[in-house]
Amino acid sequence: MDDTIVALATSLGEASIHVIRLSGPKASEIINHCFLPKNKERWVRHETYTLYLGKFRDQDRIIDEVLVSRMLAPNSFTGEDVIEISCHGGLFVAQKILEICLKNGARLAEAGEFTKRAFLNGKLDLIQAEAIIDLISAKNDASADLALSQLDGGLSAKIAALRESVLEILAFIEAGIDFPEDDVEELDRDALESRIDRGIKQAEDLLQGSKTGKILREGLLTVIVGQPNVGKSSLLNALMHEERAIVTNIPGTTRDEIRESVNVGGILLQLVDTAGIRKSEDLIEKIGIERTRKAVEKAELILLIIEAGKELSSEEREIIERFSERIIVLLNKVDLLESMPSVSPLKQEVWIPFSVQKEMGFDSLENEIRRRVFSGRSEQSKEPLLSNVRQITLLKRGSESLQQARSSLRAGIPWDIISIDIREALEAISEITGQSVQESLLDDIFTRFCIGK
Structure with missing residues (x-):
């Protein structure tokens, strides 16, 4: 990383300001060549984390009046000298400043390269880097809070503690291998199993919250299903607070899936409104x-x-029997009944008296969704959670390797063979934070960033 990169850090288009970001060993040299500070005495003191007003120039030509923020290594986001130039938001001006920086020795940054440099320079780990992507793309408070907790290092600390436990297991095994004459192996099999058990519990505790974390990050895939004219599209419209789906009293109006995202009680639902379930001879339906x-x-x-007030159809009964653990039943149009039902018509499945038209039952639905997402609690835990497939997959692999090591130990397998599983667990867990990682994986992660981040 002996080159200096530059990119537009704000979105393309006309705006009140644009920000151009420089990072690398020549960042200070480039800005000194192009920037005429209003307060020269203050500028030459090379203070970090400071703002300076002045003119940006191309040789003798003034391009714009700008604010320059100077953040010097190692105390910057990337760990290198970082310069941010805030200029007026016309595309011509921003493009011109970029061209001048390139002409004076910088090169255009690749997607995510600023964050990649921060990772390579030890300013953050892979969990924190991925949290930046999640924070940028967060669609509600819950997903933003989750990303912030990961960016703050809470999850990284838990993974580091697990990694330390696995390292201790490996050291314990190696001590037993190195000193067989003392019969360490035979004496300490129980102690080794206890250490492995502790590591497995740490991994399983983290995995237990991963389902919630994944939902908060990506949303809960939620399908609205029922017979024609039962109120599916009306529910979608009510949750969306707009007329997204056509609602009529003609059965079979919805023939294809309608997909929308909606925030319900702080939970992002990826809603799918579907065609009514019934027997039909219409090919399209x-x-x-x-x-x-x-x-x-x-x-x-x-x-x-x-x-x-209606008997369950065979299609409704089939769905309830097959997918009971994933179902919330909305007993719609209860406002049309002479009296509210007092007992469940559906054995033990969760059912909610409901009326889309009278706006009844929405609070109960919201509370039930939150209870399911947060494992019986109504509020989000403050504990940092795993949330993406890469992290979850690696932790599962690490946990499985530890469990295999325990099984081998109980079967009387020699310690040097058991150490192979422990090393595999260590490698998988280390990859979560990036302590053991291939260049191809880094490229895959950071190319998901926008240029300038």
């Missing part, structure tokens, strides 16, 4: 019903709407 069945198979949460 039959295709829609088949898509409904496939969507239900994939759903993480199923909102099954049934009409109050």
